[in-house]
Amino acid sequence: MKIARTALAVVLGLLLAYNLWQAVASIVDLVGHGVVIRGSGWVVLIAAAIAPVAGFVAALLLGRGRALWALALLYVTALAVSWLAFLTLSALLARVGGIGLT
């Protein structure tokens, strides 16, 4: 049981880490290409980096003492919501004009 819970944490953790890496790579990419990130842009980009971590921690805490299927459901939901947050924040970044060339 312990092994299954650990395996779930590792697999879903890796998938969520991809989302974190995606957000960090976006920031590095934008800065590397000389794009100016304004205040609102930083808020959105940092939120995109925090979202997968927050999702993982939330699933871990809410899943404590619950059945394995409940823990799996929470992890998968965290991953799905993390992607939803990424898409929302991507759309928001373009909308609020948090980045620009000057």
Next chain:
Amino acid sequence: MNRGDDEALNWVGDDDPTLAAGWKPVGPKVPLEGGTEGEPADSAAGGEGAPNVDGLAGASGAAIVARQLTSVELVVFGLLGGVYLLYTIGWALVALKTPPLDAGMLNNFMYSVGLWLAVAAVPLWFGCAMWLTRRPVRRIVSLAIGAIMLIPFPFLFGLAK
């Protein structure tokens, strides 16, 4: 040969003397008070929901689960269910209309899966709220948080263009 017709109207054992008309309790008696070892936190605040839950304040968590939904809760769940359904449709339209990424095989694959994961996030959140909470108050609060967090902004921005 009327026996066959009569048999159709009877169950074997209908004339069992231990059967009485109407219902009767089965199994050992369970005291209403003091059965709190199951969910101490939940039963301690069991009367927090709708006003008519007050009578269940001392009952076990199982009794709270088993009770019928009040009409207010039914309306709230119905409304939130409708909202979640609309969100799912909104995200599905986003997933269908978003052009594929061109950033390498892994990124393209992850992005196309991620688009549909975002669609699935709405029913998944709904499922978590319905299955993993016991008390109606918690269920409604978690559904309300989801109703704020899962708004299909990319879809709304697309409309506003």
